[in-house]
Amino acid sequence: MRQAELTDSKPRLGRKRDDSRDPEILDATLDVLAEHGYDGMTIDMVAARAKAGKATLYRRWPSKPELVLDAVACMKATTLDPQSLPDTGTLRGDLIAMIKAPTLRDAERKLKVMAGIVSMIARNPELADAARDALVEPRAALNRIIFQRAVDRGEISADVDIETLIGIAPAIVAYRTLLLQKPVTREFMISTIDTVVLPAAGVRPS
Amino acid sequence: MRQAELTDSKPRLGRKRDDSRDPEILDATLDVLAEHGYDGMTIDMVAARAKAGKATLYRRWPSKPELVLDAVACMKATTLDPQSLPDTGTLRGDLIAMIKAPTLRDAERKLKVMAGIVSMIARNPELADAARDALVEPRAALNRIIFQRAVDRGEISADVDIETLIGIAPAIVAYRTLLLQKPVTREFMISTIDTVVLPAAGVRPS
DNA sequence: TATATACGGAACTCAATAGTTCCGGATATC
DNA sequence: GATATCCGGAACTATTGAGTTCCGTATATA
DSSP, X not given: OOOOOXXXXXXXXXXXXXXXXXXXXXXXXXXXXXXXXXXXXXXXXXXXXXXXXXXXXXXXXXXXXXXXXXXXXXXXXGSOOSTTOOOOSSHHHHHHHTOOHHHHHHHHHHHHHHHHHXXXXXXXXXXXXXXXXXXXXXXXXXXXXHHHHHHHTTSSOTTSOHHHHXXXXXXXXXXXXXXXXXXXXXXXXXXXXXXXXXXXXXXXXX | OOOOOSSSSSOOOSSOOOTTHHHHHHHHHHHHHHHHHHHHOOHXXXXXXXXXXXXXXXXXXXXXXXXXXXXXXXXXXXXOOSTTOOOOSSHHHHHHHTOOHHHHHHHHHHHHHHHHHHHHHTTOHHHHHHXXXXXXHHHHHHHHHHHHHHHHTTSSOTTSOHHHHHHHHHHHHHXXXXXXXXXXXXXXXXXXXXIIIHHHHTOOOX
8 A cells, every 4th residue: 555665674864754644644635535525636635634745645655546545444443442342231222322422423424435435436446445344344343243242142033134234224324424415313323223223133122 | 407598489590409319418428427427427428428529518518517417317207107116915015026127227327326426416415406306216205105005004003204114225225336336136135125124114024 | 974865845747628619511490 | 592500520728637846944874
């Protein structure tokens, strides 16, 4: 991804590259990407927002597509640990505990980035993979744990297809945000969990 | 939308505009849009595919955004009549009867067009409205009828939120196609209906 | 201190494309 | 038949933006 130093081992001459600028530039890239989309984003915008020179960007990434690819891939790191997962003892409790204000904001930004690159995804397999790994999979992994716990404690049947279940809420949220352009509130999420996710999981409404 | 004749009433001089080219050009626009996305689409591509001159396009639409807007809006007309809706007597039967090969192909093209314009949707309210009216609403209208019938015949409770139900399948299909890049087969649709939509509607698995 | 590279910033090159204009030919009104 | 507008097609203009180069300055090695 990143432009490699020509020879990694040799102690090169001259001023060293300031690696702390990397995340700042990538973050600026995501901001511009979310606001303007892939084609609306220009390298000058990114440089300006990161208060960096264009030359600095091109010293680190060889092209716009690779910069974007790296920026998207690096969102993967921003994901919450499975450590911090709630464990309330019920599936509904766990699902609702996952709806936090910062989570919603984080998801909103990710969806805006997603919106900015969907049209490229169909034509750029590398970007498609990066987007899946950074935006879809981390959330799926958390949901997988929560549903598996529910199966283990016998709350839901072992026959249900967990892979189907973990995709329901993300699909509904993405559809609502990207296509319907409606806000995703905490109330909407709870309603979705109660009227769609839990019925699909075979949980009786209490 | 369309470039209006300067004065509609006066019988203008000269050769008349061949209105039969309009739908051909709009269809070419949708093809290119589906294949390359909004920014990847060039007017030359559209003209070439429609076997028309660029001047012909600009005589009819003032700009690229307006051409795209019109092309998207005109997909609305391609929708099936509510007349041709199946009426099998059960909700599950109706839902499954709606899955036809031509329907799936039609939906696939619409989703590719959607993918091509999502990034614009967030920044162009007119386009957002056109996309909703042409791509989301027609399908929602058909589903609304089917679910309302199920309520009327007492198959599902009158308490369920029909607006939520009609959005489930479209959301899952869009998510799978646009973000996961996985194919939507007839089997997948049936599975989705049985494991997500019908449970959310409160229909007991038979 | 000399050399090499990084930095932010500005100036530059070059390719692509939206939009315009003109062509030769077809088709309409007067 | 004269005039006006259409057609497809090609040539043209103007702008935008990716990528490069150079500047003066800062910071590293030798």
